[in-house]
Amino acid sequence: MTQPPTPDERRPANDGPKAAARNRSALITAAREIYAAHGLDAPLSAIARRAGVGQGVLYRNFPDRAAVATAVLEENVRQVEQAAAADDATLADVLGVMTWHLTESAAFIGLLHAEGAGGHSDIRAYAVALSERVERGLRGHLTQGHRLGAADDLMLAVAMVSGAVTGPTREERERRARAAWRLLGVEVGPVRPFEA
Template sequence: MTQHSVPDGRRPANDGPKAAARNRAALITAAREIYAEHGLDAALSAIARRAGVGQGVLYRHFPDRAALAAAVLEENVRQVEQASAAENATLADVLGVLTWHLTESAAFIGLLHADSAGNRSRIGAHALALSERVERVLRGHLPDGHRLGAADDLMLTIAMVSGAITGPTRAERGRRASAAWRLLGVEVGPVRPFEG
């Protein structure tokens, strides 16, 4: 647990559940930042340091790497699902939110490639389930006869776009993502997080 000093040097009272909730939130925030920079193989010790807690606290909340990755990636997927459920949402709108998450996080890109053996072994079956949720959401917005409607075409297209998302800045990654979608002939709405 993070220790905060008080002016007269006494240790603060144990906040119990409040501290546990704060620590968990800090760990998820730190993991999101570290995963965005280094992907899902980032050192757990770096995440604990960024959150300002010890590794023991990390392991109390997340018993292994897969549990922490799942907690972080769950929020990404939830935002894509929320964008999909918004009134009058279109495929382009949902792809815009999806693309924003791709440009923000190497870990989210890894999630969408969860069917490859390497990623499956790193973050487990839960990642595959999250990837399938994203695919279901997107398929729900595909009009009949859409060019991405064939069995693997939708996720293959997303993999192709995610492969193009490189660059040192978020703006550069966003520019490259938009160019990749344009070259593939797929309309994408504004690349931004879901603001519901």
């Protein structure tokens, strides 16, 4: 016969909404890492394992593959928008945040090339809308006469840089991204996530 646990042995209190927010954040971070290594077709079970949660927690937060991918993309775009909205932001600062996301997330690169969503038509339309938000954030920091100011030049330059972001390590991808921006004659600030 088992004895009831003593007060010292009881389970920790359920954190409720705090745990839910923490789990969702961990799943988005894990998905970004898994997608960077394996692309959008990576198994969802790998994302749950990386986040340290069960698959049930993943499906409570994200009912399907498209929901996971769009959550990662939304977080990436939100950070670019926050960087663009900062009071003292420059184009170089915003490009630094965007470049960080390029080096961290294969899914973000796919977003910036809306056709990169490939057979994921459920993600494609959303990706186009998010790409437009990124462009608005960047374009708001172009000065009069900037070399990327012409209609399609800005996003063409972003596509060219994102195409150069290859390599086995984040450091190598960042080195290549910086080199691509340099070849385009565009200054990039510190490559890092946006921190409020």
